[in-house]
Amino acid sequence: MIAPAGDDARWMAAAVAIGERGRGVTAPNPAVGCVIVRDGCVIGRGWTQPGGRPHAEAVALAQAGSVADATVFVTLEPCAHDSARGPACADLLVAAGPARVVVALVDPDERTAGRGIARLREAGIVVYVGCGAAGATASLAGFLMRQRAGRPHVTLKLATSLDGRIALADGSSRWITGDRSRAHAHLERARCDMILVGGGTLRIDAPRLDVRIDGLADRSPRRAVLTRGAVPAGWERVAAPEAVAGLDGVDSLLVEGGAGAAAAFLRAGLVDRLLLYRAPILIGDGQAALGDIGLGALDDAHGRWRLAGARMLGSDRLEVYERA
Template sequence: MTAAIALAGRGRGRTAPNPNVGCIIVRDGIVIGRGWTQPGGRPHAEAHAMAEAGDIAGATLHVTLEPCAHASPRGPACAETIAAAKPARVAIAVQDPDPRTNGQGIARLRAAGIAVTTGVEEAAARASMAGFLTRQAKGRPHVTLKLAVSLDGRIALPDGSSRWITGPAARAHAHLERARHEMILVGRGTLEADRPRLDVRLPGLEARSPRRAVFGHGAAPEGWTALRDLSDLATLDGVDHLFVEGGAGTAAAFLEADLVDRLLLYTAPIVVGAGQSAIGDIGLADLAHAHDRWRLTDTRTLGSDRLAIYERV
């Protein structure tokens, strides 16, 4: 299942509104099929893995999300296809919250005499499909806020100069994160001051540049999406992962509204002194309310910089 979760990561940012799922099929201790949800949401991970494996009778299928139980004009229900193929066992990490499936896929497999185990590596699988699960539970994308700051919490000099706070290794990692999101957003001030490209500039991943959005009043540039209010998050079609990258005011707006699910904090070993703060006022009146809201999940060194990754508690 751990390997299936890793495969699921290959589809992140490219499968919405379908979930990014991973699947591995094993028989007699040998992997005979591997699959992950393909760009645009089809083929599903199970279909991809089964096409590689061929005959799966008697095998064990490991899948990160319950196989779908609803037929679609784009393809048959995976639960039906698996049931007909007669594997001995299906191991599932997460039950699908989509009301069109939600337990019905598991029931269909068991009705076909297939042993089903659920909850295998569930926490890791949930993290890998955070976008889809957030959309299902909250009706909005999973939001990652990226901040690149100096040791004293500055993102720019007093005149707004910010190239570059962090070094090339940290910037490359941020581009990899861009490639894992369907949409990237900056504030109106950042757009007008920096005219950012917001693309992915890593060799081989240029085609995975996310759609671009600007937050704030006014028109969006051609090809961009305008979000004038945070309630517009619910209207973003085909966006399960939103990467918020620019502007102290925009960062503050998302934090104050409690809409940040994941925080990437890149810290450079420099001291700026007077300069622009990373985050504007979030309306905090009592320090007690600031504690126990974030959980550190990862740290790593990127060149001379340090990355800390936090998730909301």
């Protein structure tokens, strides 16, 4: 029996959620999620494993055993290219023979780019494409940006007071936001491939930039500093925002400040997403969140950002903006 199409969105959402588990440890491979459903029950699920292999479909198929009459939900088109590290997922699926495959996004990787879907259809498998595309696009943002623009997807995190300050005039910034905001920010760290701060922040705050959440400590990403100078051991050097395009294995970058580094990425047009944590406090005189972002006139500031989500974190509010 083929799973009713009315539930497709729900199952794809589950596949996206499963795929999230690989975020931050699969680049340059995408963190794909896969759920296999028969008679309304999940019989297999998988996500791209650390380092990029096995792929999500391979994991889910191994778990499911027989997939006769089942539907496979996968957040990205199954790959069509063989690799020394494993067979093409499209071939695995053809061999397994599910009734139907539902795909959220066509793989922009030119080695696949529709060939995976074509191979499934040639084998007589019903393939639906586009279900849950918005969720999958958000989850795979790093991979998609690298494929389409040849650079990482960049998130800028700001943690400010209501009046946009990130520190008092004397530099003290512990703490503006509360425990729950900081825990959420650590989870965002775990989801990216590299965290970057400015040279001043490194010198003054000496941030660890690790993931201080139980069970996720091994997800602490690579650390970089925006500087033309020398960097300490354990840190990588990024000479200019544009240089992030050349960072191997970095498809998602989190810029954590300070004001100069944040402004440099904005000035370069290289911020795709804003994470704005705001505490219900006023600071007054203090350090601004951003330096010069190259804005010439107020009109040019409008229409650039779209509110993509918001939630309370204790008494703080998180807003997520995406490039409009």
